[in-house]
Amino acid sequence: xxxxxxxxxxxxxxxxxxxxxxxxxxxxxxxxxxxxxxxxxxxxxxxxxxxxxxxxxxxxxxxxxxxxxxxxxxxxxxxxxxxxxxxxxxxxxxxxxxxxxxxxxxxxxxxxxxxxxxxxxxxxxxxxxxxxxxxxxxxxxxxxxxxxxxxxxxxxxxxxxxxxxxxxxxxxxxxxxxxxxxxxxxxxxxxxxxxxxxxxxxxxxxxxxxxxxxxxxxxxxxxxxxxxxxxxxxxxxxxxxxxxxxxxxxxxxxxxxxxxxxxxxxxxxxxxxxxxxxxxxxxxxxxxxxxxxxxxxxxxxxxxxxxxxxxxxxxxxxxxxxxxxxxxxxxxxxxxxxxxxxxxxxxxxxxxxxxxxxxxxxxxxxxxxxxxxxx
Amino acid sequence: xxxxxxxxxxxxxxxxxxxxxxxxxxxxxxxxxxxxxxxxxxxxxxxxxxxxxxxxxxxxxxxxxxxxxxxxxxxxxxxxxxxxxxxxxxxxxxxxxxxxxxxxxxxxxxxxxxxxxxxxxxxxxxxxxxxxxxxxxxxxxxxxxxxxxxxxxxxxxxxxxxxxxxxxxxxxxxxxxxxxxxxxxxxxxxxxxxxxxxxxxxxxxxxxxxxxxxxxxxxxxxxxxxxxxxxxxxxxxxxxxxxxxxxxxxxxxxxxxxxxxxxxxxxxxxxxxxxxxxxxxxxxxxxxxxxxxxxxxxxxxxxxxxxxxxxxxxxxxxxxxxxxxxxxxxxxxxxxxxxxxxxxxxxxxxxxxxxxxxxxxxxxxxx
Amino acid sequence: xxxxxxxxxxxxxxxxxxxxxxxxxxxxxxxxxxxxxxxxxxxxxxxxxxxxxxxxxxxxxxxxxxxxxxxxxxxxxxxxxxxxxxxxxxxxxxxxxxxxxxxxxxxxxxxxxxxxxxxxxxxxxxxxxxxxxxxxxxxxxxxxxxxxxxxxxxxxxxxxxxxxxxxxxxxxxxxxxxxxxxxx
Numbered sequence: 001x002x003x004x005x006x007x008x009x010x011x012x013x014x015x016x017x018x019x020x021x022x023x024x025x026x027x028x029x030x031x032x033x034x035x036x037x038x039x040x041x042x043x044x045x046x047x048x049x050x051x052x053x054x055x056x057x058x059x060x061x062x063x064x065x066x067x068x069x070x071x072x073x074x075x076x077x078x079x080x081x082x083x084x085x086x087x088x089x090x091x092x093x094x095x096x097x098x099x100x101x102x103x104x105x106x107x108x109x110x111x112x113x114x115x116x117x118x119x120x121x122x123x124x125x126x127x128x129x130x131x132x133x134x135x136x137x138x139x140x141x142x143x144x145x146x147x148x149x150x151x152x153x154x155x156x157x158x159x160x161x162x163x164x165x166x167x168x169x170x171x172x173x174x175x176x177x178x179x180x181x182x183x184x185x186x187x188x189x190x191x192x193x194x195x196x197x198x199x200x201x202x203x204x205x206x207x208x209x210x211x212x213x214x215x216x217x218x219x220x221x222x223x224x225x226x227x228x229x230x231x232x233x234x235x236x237x238x239x240x241x242x243x244x245x246x247x248x249x250x251x252x253x254x255x256x257x258x259x260x261x262x263x264x265x266x267x268x269x270x271x272x273x274x275x276x277x278x279x280x281x282x283x284x285x286x287x288x289x290x291x292x293x294x295x296x297x298x299x300x301x302x303x304x305x306x307x308x309x310x311x312x313x314x315x316x317x318x319x320x321x322x323x324x325x326x327x328x329x330x331x332x333x334x335x336x337x338x339x340x341x342x343x344x345x346x347x348x349x350x351x352x353x354x355x356x357x358x359x360x361x362x363x364x365x366x367x368x369x370x371x372x373x374x375x
Numbered sequence: 376x377x378x379x380x381x382x383x384x385x386x387x388x389x390x391x392x393x394x395x396x397x398x399x400x401x402x403x404x405x406x407x408x409x410x411x412x413x414x415x416x417x418x419x420x421x422x423x424x425x426x427x428x429x430x431x432x433x434x435x436x437x438x439x440x441x442x443x444x445x446x447x448x449x450x451x452x453x454x455x456x457x458x459x460x461x462x463x464x465x466x467x468x469x470x471x472x473x474x475x476x477x478x479x480x481x482x483x484x485x486x487x488x489x490x491x492x493x494x495x496x497x498x499x500x501x502x503x504x505x506x507x508x509x510x511x512x513x514x515x516x517x518x519x520x521x522x523x524x525x526x527x528x529x530x531x532x533x534x535x536x537x538x539x540x541x542x543x544x545x546x547x548x549x550x551x552x553x554x555x556x557x558x559x560x561x562x563x564x565x566x567x568x569x570x571x572x573x574x575x576x577x578x579x580x581x582x583x584x585x586x587x588x589x590x591x592x593x594x595x596x597x598x599x600x601x602x603x604x605x606x607x608x609x610x611x612x613x614x615x616x617x618x619x620x621x622x623x624x625x626x627x628x629x630x631x632x633x634x635x636x637x638x639x640x641x642x643x644x645x646x647x648x649x650x651x652x653x654x655x656x657x658x659x660x661x662x663x664x665x666x667x668x669x670x671x672x673x674x675x676x677x678x679x680x681x682x683x684x685x686x687x688x689x690x691x692x693x694x695x696x697x698x699x700x701x702x703x704x705x706x707x708x709x710x711x712x713x714x715x716x717x718x719x720x721x722x723x724x725x726x727x728x729x730x731x732x733x734x735x736x737x738x739x740x741x742x
Numbered sequence: 743x744x745x746x747x748x749x750x751x752x753x754x755x756x757x758x759x760x761x762x763x764x765x766x767x768x769x770x771x772x773x774x775x776x777x778x779x780x781x782x783x784x785x786x787x788x789x790x791x792x793x794x795x796x797x798x799x800x801x802x803x804x805x806x807x808x809x810x811x812x813x814x815x816x817x818x819x820x821x822x823x824x825x826x827x828x829x830x831x832x833x834x835x836x837x838x839x840x841x842x843x844x845x846x847x848x849x850x851x852x853x854x855x856x857x858x859x860x861x862x863x864x865x866x867x868x869x870x871x872x873x874x875x876x877x878x879x880x881x882x883x884x885x886x887x888x889x890x891x892x893x894x895x896x897x898x899x900x901x902x903x904x905x906x907x908x909x910x911x912x913x914x915x916x917x918x919x920x921x922x923x924x925x926x
Contacts, residue, residue: 003765009778010766013608018764043428048785050423050491053449054732055608063612064623067605067734068458069449071422073429079446083458089465092601092631108782110859117428121791122801123823123914124883128857133868133883136851141870144849144896169763189852189865189891202765227467233441233829234433237870237881238821241849249442257467363432389794392826410832426789436829483788495781 001204001331004171004322007105008201012047013059016101019203019327020061023097027207027217034207035093037062039069039101040080042325042362045114046104060099060205073118073362074275075229075369076100077204077329082227082371084208094210100331101203102324111199118364120234132196136188138241138365139278143190145242146293148281150190154181155299156277157194160313163306164320166346169331171200171322181277197275197317202324204331222340225355226260226372228253236364247286247361247368254357254370255288263288267372268353269311269339271332273361274318280304283359284312286368307350314339314349329360329369336373376708377401380576381543381695384480390425393577394476395437401579402439405591407470409439413581414468416445419455419475419700423488426481438474438579451475452578452704453726453736457601459582469584475701476577485573492731498610505730506570508610510562513652515615517564519667522655524564526670528555530651531568533673534687537680538694541709545574547694569651574696578704580711596711599721599741600634602627606733613733618653621646621660621725624737629662632739637662642719643685645706647727647735649692657725658686661737688713702726703736714742796826799838801912807904809841811876819877841875843902844923848872848881852891867891871900871920887919899923 002010002018010018016039024030039060044052053069060067070076070083077100084098104111115131142148155178164173176194184194214221230253232239232246239245251263260266270289274280281295289310290298298304304312315321315335318328336356338344355374361367377400379393388396402409418434427433431447434440448455452475459471482488489504502508516522529552538547550568558568588595604623606613613619625637634640644663648654655669663684664672672678678686689695689709698705703726710722721741728734768778793801796812800823803810812835813820814828820839827834850869854862867889870881886894887903900920910916 001763003763003767005765005767006770007768007773008765009768010764015765022764044422045428048491048495048783050488051421051449051728051732054492054605054728054734055494057605057734058607058609062605063607064619065605066603066624066627068454068603070446071429071449072431072446083446083448086458086461086465086467089467090461091464092461112855112859113857114428116857117426118432120433121426121789122793122797126913126915127868127883127885128866129868129883130853130855130857132855133851133853136853137849137868137870140851140896141849169765185854186852187855189854191851229444229446230442231431231435231440231445233436235436235821235823235825235829237823237883238879240879241870246442250444253444363429366432366435386792387795389792389797392794392796395827410830423787426787426791436825437827439829439832441829478792481789481791483790484786487785487787491785491787495783499783 001169001327001334002202003169004200004202004324006171006198006200012056012101012103015103015201015203016056016059016099019205020097020099023205023207029095029207031061034061034065034095034097036066036087037097037099038080038084038087039099040071040076040326041069041101042073042076043114045117046107046111048106056101061097072367072369074325075360075362075367076326078333078358078360078369078371079229080326080330081206081208081224081333082229082369085224085227088208088210094213096208097205098208098330099203099205100326100329102327103201104199104324105201132188132191134236134365135276136191139190139276141241142278142282148296150182151178152296152300153278153281154178156274156280157181157319159305160274160317160319163314163347164316167316167321170316170320172198173316173320191276195277197319197323200322200324202322202327204327204334206330206333206337220341222337223374224371225374226254226258228370230368231363232366234364236366241365243292244282244286244368246366247283248288250368250370251287254372258372266355267357268351268355269314269349270357270359271315271335272312272359274313275323277319279361280312283361287357287359311349314344314347332358333371340373340375376711377404377579378577378708381545381574383545383574385478385575390476390478391433391437394474397577397579398438398474401581405581407581407591413439413470413472414444415462415471416440416443417455417459417471417473418447419450419452420447421449421700423491424477424482424699438472451700451702451726451728451736453707453724453738454603455704456580456582456707456738457603457736460598460601463582463584469587471582473580473582473704475704477699477701478575479573479699480575489730506565507562508731509650510565512615514564516652516656519616521667522670524556525552526655526673527569527652528552529673530648530654531555531693533679534648534691534693537688538690541690541694544690544694545696546572547690571649571692571697574698576698576701576705578701578708580704580707594715594742596714597741598738600628600632600739603736610731617666618656618660620733620735621657621727624735625661628737628739634739638664641721641723643688643713644723645687645689645710646725647692647702648687649697649702649729651693653727654686661723661725699729707738710740714740796824800824804914804916805910805912807907809843809873811839811841813837813839820875820880822873822876822880823882839875841873845871845873845900845920847894847896847898847900849896850886850894865891867894884917885919886921888921
């Protein structure tokens, strides 16, 4: 993966290249060994490109190869490895390069602006809606239904930014307190500045190989044993935002494939999508890693710290490492990979780990994408 | 399969309603209940063609995909079919629905839109909306292969005539080679009549695993081979005289379908003709004709509907209209119907993502 | 996923730095001072979306000062915003229903920023409002007015404040905002 920063000199193609090259190097492979390339990148509006998948293909290694871009909003980052998975699992490819890339900085005056165009042209855009609104509305609903305080939620931001201090590519690592979060500038109440992950540029890549080949390439392969994805109805104002049903469905799809019946016990740690701090809690519950309304308790008790029983976001998550949308999801998959192989350095969780989960979310509170990885 | 639209404007239907109509048609034909029987949905769209960012958000409901495994790919509809194929082959799904739609009539700034697909530093300043690029390629192709303008005009005549019999055509016409060649020159040697004009449409396809297909349909059309390939986004790295991207895609598909001699393997082919000369270029890249021979064959009438190698019997994009990412899936629809209607046994469908891309998908169909 | 010592890069000042992960961040100052090459372009992409049958009727209703919904007889839900088909049952809806123009606040937020991230002059209260007459949970997005942000609560009862008839055009903004109904 590349560094994640607010603005980078490299173009999208260059970032994709750096990440792809790094991934190939670590697998000991060359581009000629790659059978197909899958790229993920979120809205073209950021870069000011139409069909940006085509523009990025050379950087991602797709030159004169079968190449496809997938796009499920924020869920893309974890969806790219899923798409790469079905390339290999179908038998059509032995080696697939999965790249997540995002360049949000080109949009002026601020990348936030692109998110206005994700809303319904007739019923929502005229109100001047921004993406922050629906996060704030969802956060308020979650807090109201389960009686969760802003302090509880702030604990997640504190944990993840601290975790990110040990991530070499991190954009906003920091040692902050709950008080800092509560006092930070209100953006869209109850969302405050330190509750939110930044907009970023960055890229990350993973290499998938068939079973036979993976065993030849490395002594410690990490297997994808479960994949799941789900999209809920467009009408987000008709849903109770306190609980992500679509994520539960995506998770169940993955758990079924991986033969997991008790996720809380059988998943050792998880990289859960945290563009906002409350989202980590929301998603933990949707993933069935915590009961409804219980995630804040687990956080308060330290269960989700790196030395806890269910480490969540040991990487530092989006809050700490950064949020170049599609790349962030692939970063999480990379983290699970590194953790399972014991290669996460200072970020390594304390307990021995055999099975991890990476999850992303996207669209209008709609998409859940889940990948389960095992040693 | 199902469809809706296929006209130059569709003001009575929003894109969601268009999708609902097409999906209903497809489900009725397949006899399936989407809410309980479909395992996965794949939508093929580009954000900026819709005017929405993250088009994925607006896809589920009208396909029956709410709270289901649905995804969007930024690739054309035929590639969506290939992704569906892989999903089924991987075992994660038995029935997959593929959808693509376009409402060009809603895009007011087409020129600006197309220019946004170019590299901003090296290409956009010169290539505007892509027409000059096409013209450059056309000239090189004609020069290297000794292709006359008449043969290209003949492609237009043939396809627009074919389209007269296709109710889905918006641009079919009875033209002569002379009339075609007299049309306005856009960027020499590219003339207006050589370019397919935009239209609106939605196409939905239902794919199923081998065992499921047999239980659903008495006469399924099988996918025997798939391939897809991208050359490069850098125009300077491309070989203008041949469509390498189509070649690469077809090699992959032929290998899978165990086809050694493509020139004799198919009853008919549906290839991309969104720019008339491209039909010839694609035919050669796909191995249907040897390099430089497609023009001659066209002039001789071999590629007519009743010829020895019918090419684009549907009328192609020149008749039906340029449907952007939906074109490939629309061709699949034509091939699907024609295979069954005429009792043919094998067809080839190829798509190209259009200017300024060099990406193609290929599917071999058999009955 | 990468050797930790990968990557050498040249920087603007000619120095060659060794980085653990590739990437050359540009600081806000460098950006403002234009010390890196960049190109500015402005695009104005125009679209004219066909609203289709269902939304067109909804907008007509708004112009006439009414909030319309639709009913699916199979799941018996009354849906708003209206649509041509029920997404749960995947079938066409059966009839149009006129709903009340009052609702319950399902969730709300107070926005201090515009959609381009600049600060607003005055905060805006936005909410998902469950419309009375529709099935429970059927909300629409809108804004609240004539209320102190600190007094808004989940569960608050609100009523639509319509623009005068001659100013209504058939848009969601024909409702200027929703305001709290006084508790009697």
